[in-house]
Amino acid sequence: MSATRKHTISVLVNNQPGVLQRVSGLFGRRGFNIDSITVGASEEQGLSRMIVETSGDEKTLEQVSKQLYKLIDVIKVVDLSSNPMVARELALIKVNADPGIRPEILGVVETFRAAVVDIAPTTIIVQVVGDTDKIDAMVELLKPYGIRELSRTGVTAMTRGMKG
CATH class of the missing domain: 3.30.70.1150 (ACT-like. Chain A, domain 2)
Structure with missing residues (x-):
């Protein structure tokens, strides 16, 4: 079993009503508590970037990532904390x-x-x-x-x- 640690995840999404609710709901269903979430415009018009800070093990984070990609408005998911940031x-x-x-x-x-x-x-x-x-x-x-x-x-x- 892998250890629980803090993760900072970038989620690039279409700027559409309800996306924040669907993304945060997915974290909750997977048992991840969101420590903080910020949402704002990205470098591409029509796309927003969510930065989610959460804690959990690597395996669960991988599952959350896969589930996020299944959401229609999610474009890209990156675990920022796996690199210098x-x-x-x-x-x-x-x-x-x-x-x-x-x-x-x-x-x-x-x-x-x-x-x-x-x-x-x-x-x-x-x-x-x-x-x-x-x-x-x-x-x-x-x-x-x-x-x-x-x-x-x-x-x-x-x-x-x-x-x-």
């Missing part, structure tokens, strides 16, 4: 920030090469871009100040270099 996520974090505490928070923001995108009388909104570990670390460091709201995009990714 670039993966990024964006998070917006609204933090309690009374004026006296702001310099401390701005120190954290600077360390993570993040950006303040809104300042209100008692809160600030921080934008951070990076891999999932970087986002998680930033969230942990801002928790003591009081996170009022958190919104994450989910992972988007592509293989490095000429492949893909």
